Amino acid sequence: MATKRRMGDPQSPTAQAILDGAERVLQSSGYGAITSRAIAEEAGIKHQLVYYYFQDIDDLLLAAFKRRMAQGIERLRENASADKPVRAMWENFTSAISATLEFEYMALANHHDGVRQEIVRFLTEARALEAAIIERAYREKGIDRPAISPNALAFLITYCSMSLVREKGIGCTVAHGEIEALFEQFLNTLE
Amino acid sequence: MATKRRMGDPQSPTAQAILDGAERVLQSSGYGAITSRAIAEEAGIKHQLVYYYFQDIDDLLLAAFKRRMAQGIERLRENASADKPVRAMWENFTSAISATLEFEYMALANHHDGVRQEIVRFLTEARALEAAIIERAYREKGIDRPAISPNALAFLITYCSMSLVREKGIGCTVAHGEIEALFEQFLNTLE
DNA sequence: GTCTATACACCGATAGAC
DNA sequence: GTCTATCGGTGTATAGAC
Helix, strand or coil, rough: CCCCCCCCCCCCCCHHHHHHHHHHHHHHHHHHHHHHHHHHHHHHCCHHHHHHHCCCCCCCCHHHHHHHHHHHHHHHHHHHHCCCCCHHHHHHHHHHHHHHHHHHHHHHHHHHHHHHHHHHHHHHHHHHHHHHHHHHHHHHHHCCCCCHHHHHHHHHHHHHHHHHHHHHHHHHCHHHHHHHHHHHHHHHHHH | CCCCCCCCCCCCCHHHHHHHHHHHHHHHHHHCCCCCHHHHHCCCCCCCHHHHHHHCHHHHHHHHHHHHHHHHHHHHHHHCCCCCCCHHHHHHHHCCCCCCHHHHHHHHHCHHHHHHHHHHCCCHHHHHHHHHHHHHHHHHHCCCCCCCHHHHHHHHHHHHHHHHHHHHHHHCCCCHHHHHHHHEEEHHHHC
């Protein structure tokens, strides 16, 4: 149910600055610290202005998440047209992803149905893009009956890279070398 | 820096009830909703009593997390002496784990150094236990040069199971059948 | 061991002026 | 589009009585 109060365009530069501020707070202090006042301070505006551009905090968080997921899809499309697409995808996941932010959004999704639905939407679309990239690589290498199906490999690449980044982030690297070698070996068979 | 106020034993039944209450709030509403009042209501006590048993909320959260990790290690030890240890471990991870709670703690760790350190401690200990279980299975099957090292397999089992549980929890099952078949096939070679 | 009372700060959200 | 002002609600943490 929308409020009756007067509101501005969520695509305006100020609204985007608010989303940037929200993600900085999310990154540095977590979703528990997301308040209109904290966001406004990060964005360099008065806190009441947040409510001119967004219905409420949940609405704002959903907008920030949607924007980020759109960027993720965009990067995947770039990977698809790279020289070595599967490797580009792997390197994208192991470098460009902020595990901190990802986990904040995941925890947020536990109790924010809009974000949860958006994650499902994103996962479905991303998995399809990833599987298409892998399928083409298999085909070009003449691999007819791969031991790991494109969908399954997409799953493995997604979550192994995320877990590696995550563990590194908290200061734990047990068995990382072995996992990285495993994927390196697999990537080589596709090039 | 400890407070000067008078405090009770964190091992007492009331303190344990407070920890139970905290985990229920964590599960149902997330770490952002963790307040002394919400926890007390779940535990059926007055909110001020929380501060008789714990220094502050961060201290309480760390205690709850440590207790949970100790249970995880305990279950792993049980798996080790099961009939089919690697399968027991896999089934433990895919059934007994609450992905919701896990992700709340992970996000919490982003901004709670005590929890972060405890995760590292737990991961290190758990990974060693898991690798030992796998190594023994390899040995008993006479597999001398496994394609996937014990450490690497421990990593894969941990994060693939967690990701499967997580995705199911948010309502997404793309490629799950393929991943499950892959692990099923691998488990069979060890039995 | 548990209660009442209380300080002080912060937050979400809105109304209305400029 | 941005500001001032403001309301009611909720949080942490402590002191002291029972």
